[in-house]
Amino acid sequence: MTEDSPLCRVDAALTATWPAAQTEALGPLTLRRSQGGGSRVTAATLTGNIPPSPDVLERAEHIMRNWGQPPRFRIGAAQARFDAMLSARGYTAHDPTLFYSAPTAELAIEPPRLATFDIWPPLAIQIDIWSEAGIGPERIAVMDRAPSPRTALLGRANDHPAATAFLAAHDGTAMIHALEVRPAHRRRGVARHLMSHSALWAMRNDCHTLALAVTEANVGARAFYDGLGMTVTGRYHYRKGTVDARDARNRAEPAASGSSAG
Structure with a gap:
């Protein structure tokens, strides 16, 4: 998505005309904080299509949880790698949305x-x-x-x-x-x-x-x-994590297979 593409212009207009109360940049991520107002003003976004490092993602999750918000990201159609990364961490997809x-x-x-x-x-x-x-x-x-x-x-x-x-x-x-x-x-x-x-x-x-x-x-x-x-x-669509970091770790880690004999 180039900066002068129709999609980029509409996406920028969405962000500008329905603004979060607070934003915070963290690497390639922009975090959003609001007291209510829906997913558009609380979901973080990724600039570009290259996913953040696991350390940056964990830091983002920590910040959003400290804000009292479940970790949530708005994912564009070209961000399949980031979408897969969040899915593997137990994030659930919701509200697929179209720009007209x-x-x-x-x-x-x-x-x-x-x-x-x-x-x-x-x-x-x-x-x-x-x-x-x-x-x-x-x-x-x-x-x-x-x-x-x-x-x-x-x-x-x-x-x-x-x-x-x-x-x-x-x-x-x-x-x-x-x-x-x-x-x-x-x-x-x-x-x-x-x-x-x-x-x-x-x-x-x-x-x-x-x-x-x-x-x-x-x-x-x-x-x-x-x-x-x-x-x-x-x-675009959203991916939502859990408020509790322990729940997120449990969902991201597969259960051990087989059984042990004593």
Whole structure:
């Protein structure tokens, strides 16, 4: 993955627009610390595709455990050797995720009048919509610490607040996070209007690309983004270890075979 590749730009935008509370560099690893907020702000990442030494990995695990976080890493598709290294240490894989992206000009269609707004800071009703979807104060705190330009989108349907999303820009890419539509207003075009507004906002903020990350398991959302003409730019998944270092050692060491006779 070269620094100017589409995947590299989207990956950098993900990190910049959904930032951890604290980061720490350790060799080729970047560790992330946050009080909640999900895997994106607590998972460490590897720069490049060459795995760290066992000593560096053990040091990283020690630091994350001291933070009260289970060791967790976000693994890109090209990092198979590191993925195998973590698997051999007993790490479990979870949440395979896809990057979707599209040129902003292809999505920038003016939504109906009064159908969408961009507002910062978000209104109480937007906080409520997120809360109804399980997006609580920890993730709102992530939005608060994201650098500008950023905004919160509000979508309306039948004169009622119906949807919200968070949008922030980094180096020519606008990244959408936490897009939520209230169940009663789904399949009414609200999400499509928010995506159109996102593209228009992105263009006003000198962004040529609109991007987002969605889990592979979210089939409905993937079908929606496919229908918009967005394309899969890349993928990643997580590997999670245990909080207890003794458990990790036990899982990494195979049991002795055979039996002893006395």
